[in-house]
Amino acid sequence: MTPPTTLARPPQTAQPPAAPARVSRSEAELLTLTRAILSPGPRYLPSLRQQPKRVTRVFSIGPTAMGLLQQTLARGVTLELLRRGGWQTRRTLVNGVVERGNLWQRHPTLPPLQFGRPSFELLAWLRSEDVGAARTLSHDTTPSLADDLLHYFAAAHILHAGGDLHQPAFARSPLCQLAYPDALASEQPLPQLDLRALVHGEGAIIVEALQPELAARWVAMEQAKPEIGQIERMTRIGQAQTHVLTSWFRAIDTESPPRRDLAGFLADAARELLARGPERQCPDHTWWISGLDLRAPLSARQAAFVGAAAFLRALGTLGVWLDEAGLVPHFDEDYEAAQLLLSSWKYLHRAPEPPAPPPARATNQAQLPAAILDRAKLLATQLQSLHSLGPPADVTEPP
Structure with missing residues (x-):
């Protein structure tokens, strides 16, 4: 997470430019949607209310697009954490000791955020569904903290587009419960979650930001x-x-x-x-x-x-x-x-x-x-x- 302090020296000999990565139209739409979700400030995304539905929920992605998606998530989520509060100078506990500074000064090294299948399922669901009348989004595998953070970022865009969060994937998201209990409230009580993952390690760093x-x-x-x-x-x-x-x-x-x-x-x-x-x-x-x-x-x-x-x-x-x-x-x-x-x-x-x-x-x-x-x-x-x-x-x- 530490911002770079020096620039790499250019090569001594000219190298041919790398060929641009080529992805299909559907993969490009997924990448564009991901970048929009990880952009600063709330904004309306018309694609979240797209009708009629353009594709089925079954969706695959090639290795080139998957590499670009992983790169977009890794960089975009880190930048969003800094934009949304990580830039502020604060005092927090770090290993039992009070540290002062912005996020990267208090935590010079950040544990890697591992995005798994739930993140991909969320993005494919957002691309294929009208969030105002969407089919159920539920995950078979347990989301990681990185997956949970992406659901949290997506929640604001869904609500801004006129959708709702009454989906199992959001109700079982610790960060969404912490930030959107009003949007998740329904006749059924919220699932009882163990929030301890958010009070230590990378979870605590996320909540600090x-x-x-x-x-x-x-x-x-x-x-x-x-x-x-x-x-x-x-x-x-x-x-x-x-x-x-x-x-x-x-x-x-x-x-x-x-x-x-x-x-x-x-x-x-x-x-x-x-x-x-x-x-x-x-x-x-x-x-x-x-x-x-x-x-x-x-x-x-x-x-x-x-x-x-x-x-x-x-x-x-x-x-x-x-x-x-x-x-x-x-x-x-x-x-x-x-x-x-x-x-x-x-x-x-x-x-x-x-x-x-x-x-x-x-x-x-x-x-x-x-x-x-x-x-x-x-x-x-x-x-x-x-x-x-x-x-x-x-x-x-x-x-």
């Missing part, structure tokens, strides 16, 4: 909740968020020392959502459920309120971790990790910006605590206690 993007995803999830009108939809999203974060917190604490710094994207999302400054007001508890159609039984509404508070409730775990970090003595082997947490998340225990005057329409905002964690706890409590309002007049609780 994606911290800014994961934070933006969770901010977008919360900001979309006021637009949700269906009680059932809010409940399912909250259950999916709780499911994923519970698994993530459990995986983080399996490491020694725990990689709690890998939950930094949640702290960053909390600062974006709950910090009150001169230019914006912190929302009150009804903001999360302002779009809900409350013509439902009391139990259904209460489940939706609990779902709406899933993110706020999870922030309590970050508060517990901060309290535990403050009790670690300097001679403890986890002292450096604890100090990293205390210094990186100190804004959660204090007001990051001076408070703004409360608007006249929402005087109860003036009583919100200044600290982000205290504010999240109060908002979650208020949300989950809204059942005290009682059922609407035209809806009665079933016996």
